[in-house]
Amino acid sequence: xxxxxxxxxxxxxxxxxxxxxxxxxxxxxxxxxxxxxxxxxxxxxxxxxxxxxxxxxxxxxxxxxxxxxxxxxxxxxxxxxxxxxxxxxxxxxxxxxxxxxxxxxxxxxxxxxxxxxxxxxxxxxxxxxxxxxxxxxxxxxxxxxxxxxxxxxxxxxxxxxxxxxxxxxxxxxxxxxxxxxxxxxxxxxxxxxxxxxxxxxxxxxxxxxxxxxxxxxxxxxxxxxxxxxxxxxxxxxxxxxxxxxxxxxxxxxxxxxxxxxxxxxxxxxxxxxxxxxxxxxxxxxxxxxxxxxxxxxxxxxxxxxxxxxxxxxxxxxxxxxxxxxxxxxxxxxxxxxx
Amino acid sequence: xxxxxxxxxxxxxxxxxxxxxxxxxxxxxxxxxxxxxxxxxxxxxxxxxxxxxxxxxxxxxxxxxxxxxxxxxxxxxxxxxxxxxxxxxxxxxxxxxxxxxxxxxxxxxxxxxxxxxxxxxxxxxxxxxxxxxxxxxxxxxxxxxxxxxxxxxxxxxxxxxxxxxxxxxxxxxxxxxxxxxxxxxxxxxxxxxxxxxxxxxxxxxxxxxxxxxxxx
Numbered sequence: 361x362x363x364x365x366x367x368x369x370x371x372x373x374x375x376x377x378x379x380x381x382x383x384x385x386x387x388x389x390x391x392x393x394x395x396x397x398x399x400x401x402x403x404x405x406x407x408x409x410x411x412x413x414x415x416x417x418x419x420x421x422x423x424x425x426x427x428x429x430x431x432x433x434x435x436x437x438x439x440x441x442x443x444x445x446x447x448x449x450x451x452x453x454x455x456x457x458x459x460x461x462x463x464x465x466x467x468x469x470x471x472x473x474x475x476x477x478x479x480x481x482x483x484x485x486x487x488x489x490x491x492x493x494x495x496x497x498x499x500x501x502x503x504x505x506x507x508x509x510x511x512x513x514x515x516x517x518x519x520x521x522x523x524x525x526x527x528x529x530x531x532x533x534x535x536x537x538x539x540x541x542x543x544x545x546x547x548x549x550x551x552x553x554x555x556x557x558x559x560x561x562x563x564x565x566x567x568x569x570x571x572x573x574x575x576x577x578x579x580x581x582x583x584x585x586x587x588x589x590x591x592x593x594x595x596x597x598x599x600x601x602x603x604x605x606x607x608x609x610x611x612x613x614x615x616x617x618x619x620x621x622x623x624x625x626x627x628x629x630x631x632x633x634x635x636x637x638x639x640x641x642x643x644x645x646x647x648x649x650x651x652x653x654x655x656x657x658x659x660x661x662x663x664x665x666x667x668x669x670x671x672x673x674x675x676x677x678x679x680x681x682x683x684x685x686x687x688x689x690x691x692x693x694x695x696x697x698x
Numbered sequence: 699x700x701x702x703x704x705x706x707x708x709x710x711x712x713x714x715x716x717x718x719x720x721x722x723x724x725x726x727x728x729x730x731x732x733x734x735x736x737x738x739x740x741x742x743x744x745x746x747x748x749x750x751x752x753x754x755x756x757x758x759x760x761x762x763x764x765x766x767x768x769x770x771x772x773x774x775x776x777x778x779x780x781x782x783x784x785x786x787x788x789x790x791x792x793x794x795x796x797x798x799x800x801x802x803x804x805x806x807x808x809x810x811x812x813x814x815x816x817x818x819x820x821x822x823x824x825x826x827x828x829x830x831x832x833x834x835x836x837x838x839x840x841x842x843x844x845x846x847x848x849x850x851x852x853x854x855x856x857x858x859x860x861x862x863x864x865x866x867x868x869x870x871x872x873x874x875x876x877x878x879x880x881x882x883x884x885x886x887x888x889x890x891x892x893x894x895x896x897x898x899x900x901x902x903x904x905x906x907x908x909x910x911x912x913x914x
Contacts, residue, residue, distance in 0.1 A: 390853065448827075454800035455853055457827065518805055522762040523769065526716075563850070563881075569805060571760030602881060607757055623881070646852045646882060651890065676882060679852040 363498035364428035365556065365595075371670050372557075372596035372618040372639060379698035380664075381671045382691040383641065384421070385559035385598060386431025387504025389621075390677030391421050394452065395684040399424065405449040408435060408456055411487030418492060422499050426687045427673075429557075431502035432488045433481070436561065439506050439546060440514035442475040442482050453680045462515045466524045466535040472515060475542040477549040486553045493554025500595060503555030505547050507562020507599075508582035509570075512539045518564060525574055532578070540582045544589040551594050558590055559598040560617070566601060567608030576611045587616045598641060602676070609634040624675035632668030640668060643675035644690055650679040654689035661693040702733045706742040709774055713746025714753070716766035718773045725777040735781035743774045747816045755901050761805060764900075768812040791911060794837050795846040796824030798857035803850035806880055809900040810846060817904045830857050834864045837874055843911060846903070848880040855882055859891035875910040879903060 362370070362378055370377040384391035397403045400420040407413040418430040435456040441447045446460030463471055475482055485503070492501050506514065512535060513521045525532045547558050565579035579601075587597055596618035605612055605626050612620065613635055621641035622631055631640055644660045645652075652660075664672050672690055700708070705728040712721035721743070728738050750767040753759040759767075795811050797804045804826040811821050822840050824832055837845050845865070847858050858878050865871045875894040878887075888896035894910050897903040907913075 450800065453853065453856075455851065457800065457802045459802070459827065518803075519765055519808060522805070523766055525762060526766065564803075564805075567760075569761040571762065574760075574762060607760075625881075647884065647887060650852065677852055679855070681856065 364422075365498050365500045368429070368500050368557070368671070369595050374639065379694050380669065382427055382694050383429045383502070383671050383673050384427040384431065384678070385429070385502045385504055385557070385561075385600070385673070386418070386434055387506065387559060388436045388561035388563055388677055389504075389559070389600060389674065390434055390455065391427055391431065391674070392417055392434055392680075393678055393682045393684060393687060394680045396420055396424060396426070397452065399684070404434065404452055405456065408433065408449055409481065409484060411484045411491060414484060414488035415491035415495070418488065419496065424684065424688070425691060426684070427691065429500045429502050430492045430496065431504060431559070432492070433485045433504060436504075436506040436510060437514065438481045438485055439475060439511045439542060442480050443472045443515050443542065445515045455677070458514050461517055464516065465520065466516070466528055467531045469535040469538050472538070475546055477546060482546055482549075486549055489550055489553040489555050500556040501554055502557045502559050502598075503547065503550030503553075505543050505550075505558060505560045505586070507560050507565055507579075508536060508540050508543060508586060509565030509579050510562050511543060512536060513564045522569065525570075525578055536578060536582050540585050543586050547586065547590050551591050556595040557598060558594060559600065560586065561600040563600075563602040566603035567605060567611070568603040572608050572611055575608045576614070580611050580614050584614070584616045600641075605631060605634070613638065619671060621673065622675070628664050628667035628669050639670045641671035641673050642669055644672065646674050646676045646678055646682070649674055649686050650682040652686060654685055654692075657686050657689040658693040661690045662697070665694070665697070700727065700731070702728075702731070702737075705731070705733065706738065706745070709738060709742025710746035710749065713743055713767050713770045713774070714749050716763065716770050718766075718770045721770045721774040722777060725774040729777065729781060735778040736783070738778045739775065739782070743771045743778070744816055747771045747812075751813060751816075751901050761809060764809060764812070771816070790818065790820035791844075791913070792820045792822065792840050792842045793844045793846055793907065794822050794824060794833060794840065794842045796828035796833060797826035798847050798849045798854055798861070799827055799830050800854035800857065801849045801851050802826045803880075804848075806850070806900070807846075807848045810848070810879065810903045813900040813904050814846075814907060817908070819907065830860050831864060833861045834868050834870065837865070837870060838868065842874055844875040844877060844907060846877045846879070848878065849883070850881040852882045855880070855887065858893065862892050875907075877903065877906055877910065
């Protein structure tokens, strides 16, 4: 019997495992629900600021039979906050989100505070990873990073940012280099702390928003810079990109991650056809997970497997009100069919 | 000196080509030559924006392109609009638009607003992370004909249903159409929460608004 970690390692290495893995990374891909929090009596928003609580909540996700991994943090605001953005920590149902930007233009990036991994919530995340590393084994620990484009558009107004990719092209590249350096520092520290996998979600860097040219020039370039600068000793990496892939399959295939993950708008069958040699992750509808029933979730899970997904996961972050029974049926189904 | 047609073409092309400065210059020349501001807006700027949305629909243009086109359009509007004959906004069909509480992703919302404004609707933009009660208060205050809500996050989409209930409680539900959109939203979700319509993108949103409000 493979441990979840052995299974995921085999899949990421392109080998045949006994069955698909069942993962929900964390970060943007939220895997915590209200029912789970009530059950283990650890709650958000407190868990965003406390390494012990963060680790305990991450553990609960595995222990309650939801997913075969641990993952932290549970939001995508850590990097932006460390660089000076003001963050509303949300509530037990809303995720933290940025409420005040730091700069007005890509050319002002020198005014940003570099991410200091020894303090603030960056440290909370790293401490949580250390706790998980020390207290658990056999289950992969996923460290999450907000993607370069999404981070860049979290410390300044996204509309201005998108326009300046074209209007101030050279400065936009300098800005993106700075942002990517911060993510590299945080990502490397996560691996040092014990993360097995780095998952990067870049929902603001979609092909639909940027178009193929800018998707390649900015999203792919800096995601790859980030991936290439992480230590080799990690088990692997996952990149999640939102939105339709049809305009950018060619470009997305150039992303250097071990696995690619898409949201539910991308038919797994279509992704498999376009990305024959890639390890694919996804994409059980979060709508079905919140409003459907276990049978429907199992049907969708089998659909993902049949259509070529190697790692079964929710297509996006889980809605907080998703019933635990629904969430648990993805893994239950994979075990039944194995 | 350029003819009216040449200047209209320049306004339209400037919007399509995202040439903010040239659009502003052309708009000034157009006014100086004594041509009516209304035609400049409709046959120049709006024509250009419609061409841009056509390109967007055909996947020639993407969101970043459309944002820059709209900048060029607004640069022209700033110059031409003060020279329009007074028309009160009361005559226009009014929509409330915003990103629901808990979410700050507003690119899609901005795009929908631009397209709806281009199509002639008077749009009241509540911004992002909008407290749910505000949709109802502002709809009442502005005597709105429709309310548009968006979110990119699964965790916040439930707020849309709350707004619909709040509209019911305020006795406004029969007076306003509710349109929703955003990443995790679908027609199915719209049906489930009792919204009047869902659109997948900004161009579709204009068609939807017109259909719901019976505008040709």
